[in-house]
Amino acid sequence: MNLNTLRTSVWLLTALLASPSLMANDMNPTIQPATDQAVTDEGLPSFYPQLKQQMTYSDSWLSGNFTDFSQWQAQSRETLRSLLLTPDSTKDFAPQAIEKQDRGSYTAEKVAFNLTDESRVDALLLTPKSAGPHPAVILLHDHGAKFDIGKEKMIKPWGNNEQLDSAQAWADKFFTGRFVGDELAKRGYVVLAVDALGWGSRGPIKYEQQQALASNFFNLGRSLAGLMAYEDMRATDFLASLEQVDKQRIGVVGFSMGAYRAWQLAALSDKVAATAAVSWIGTYDGLMTPGNNVLRGQSAFYMLHPGLPTRFDFPDVASVAAPKPMLLFNGGKDKLFPTQSVEDAYAKMHKVWQSQRADSKLQTKIWPELGHVFYQEQQEEVFSFLDQWLKP
Template sequence: MRDHGIGRRRFVTGAAAAALAAGATGEQAAAAEPIGGNLPDFHPLLKAELDFPLAWGRSPIRDFTAWRRAARAQVEELLLVDAQKDVPYEPAHTDHAQGDGYTRELVTLSLTRYERVRGALLTPDGPGPFPAVLLLHDHGAKFDIGKEKFVRPWYDDTRLASAQAWADKLLSGRFVGDELARRGYVVLCLDALGWGDRGPVAYEQQQALASNFYNLGSSLAGLMAREDARAAGFLAGLDRVDPGRVAAVGFSMGAYRAWQTAALSDHVAAAASVCWMTGLREMMVPGNNTLRGQSAYYMLHPGLARHLDIPDVASIAAPQPLYFLDGADDTLFTAEGVEAAYDRMRTVWRSRRADDRLRTEIWPGLGHVFTDRMQDAVLDWLDDVL
């Protein structure tokens, strides 16, 4: 029987896939040195089909309020986790301690009907009500700490050592949550599933964890999205908080969570995202970290790319103030992807005559970090918009 090659070559990774896409023979492609990937050999055809028909400007919906409502509804449908709106938070407060101009406490609450979640809650000294920040931690393949990446863990010396090392590596030694509280913001930071009190998950377990969510008719990324939106609602509902001045702030995966929460929650008045924004087409290239799977599942809503690009989802938050900071030398996101996303969002905010409410920056000489200078820029921006 003649073999026409059908059914034999279905999956080629990295440089081999790129060679095939450029027209190289199978032998030439197989000889190319892989640079990481796991892309199917026909991935250029799949990317060519991504026209994001629900994006603002492409969608037949011309009224922005109606478009925003339709786009959010589409995202929410694909989260596979319901909104959990009727679940009482039932907060329990413990481990009170005094900080430098603010009080610290742990709060345990129900973000969903599935489990209780513990977080750090910081409140400035004084009468209030105060502006507030929902702090959203990164991934970093470091799971022993979650909320402790942003808030100094006064309650656990072991976690303090780990958290300080993380802050020294990526945050110029600072605990961003404590800086915010000293500056007059109520701060809430909770563990995402897999980190801190809800972990630690092992790196190689993430993919199985996500697939089992799918097997159970649910979604790991959808759960995180719903929990973050619920956390924003809890924070806005505190007596000590001015509900009209709540922001979401995050770094890396937390940056994704910040703009996503701004898109999905009316409780968020502004968001600052450090080192997570790109266009989808530009991200799905050989060598990109997303192609490894694993951590990608925390930010993967199946089928969403048939409707909206990544910056289109963030644009659901328009015309609220959003601030994006990315490092020019960040190897996780191509410069082309960052610029494409920025351009797309600028078009949306401009259409709302709100150009001044969208701030996009690429910091030269910086990689995937949230340095003290970047933190100061975010803090100053929060003071301005809140």
């Protein structure tokens, strides 16, 4: 052995003796790899508890980081708008009437208009025959993994018996057999419903295609959830542009995914004067639980804005609409939204409205015997709420 080899051997031995942990690893083959390198059965990284702890919602009004509510609201709306990853449209709406049906005290129309620069869509529009301008409501349909109908879930369709049968069956299951839009039109409201991408005339997408659709939006530098949110804003702008509509009295009503869209729209748009959201609210912490749809991908991508959860909880987003009137209903037997998560979200929101001395404008209620539905009794309370805030 030459002198250089001897020196190297001595150096290696010294380093080994100075590293007991290394010696232990070499001598004890039973040591297991770290457990935080895997993925859970729910598709979460095994270290997700540490990531959840970093979701501090620093942009929440309740964070203590803000003192001026108007400034916070404007800043939050700007942040939310930027997270949509969707640029403003430049095209005029250029509406066109396709066909019309007389429904007694109101008319039903199929209309086409430019929803965005890329999409010209069909919509359903109901207009009272009485003299206007009228209060108006934009109706936002649910998900339900039922894609053959979208706007037709809210407004009764015509001219296609298969579509009508599908819509009526949906109304029977979730709405006590009624079409919410038609009930509102009977009460003197102009009503608009538009398909989200993937539903009705803009689909039908297959359930298992949602993941690829959302991924491809990211590939294109955009967001599926952001597109849906922005399209809801544009649909509201279109409704406000109609001469028969009182622009100061526009409300939004949504069920299930449509409820998420409703309070999100109220947060994003000044044109919304009152909001009713049925069967979609909770906290991230309370909804990120085993078996919940939030963790399953697919449908969740329609409500997933990259980067948002570290800055805002769901009720924080809804609270950007404060102190405007808002109603939220949930079912006590709704398996998708655990009661504790709903109550926690309600409590957060009441703190925000209370901070603006407007708690009377926030109405929240859990219907203990109901599940994921929007039944007639709930509808009647929603209609009374809208009448209170949108009718003179």
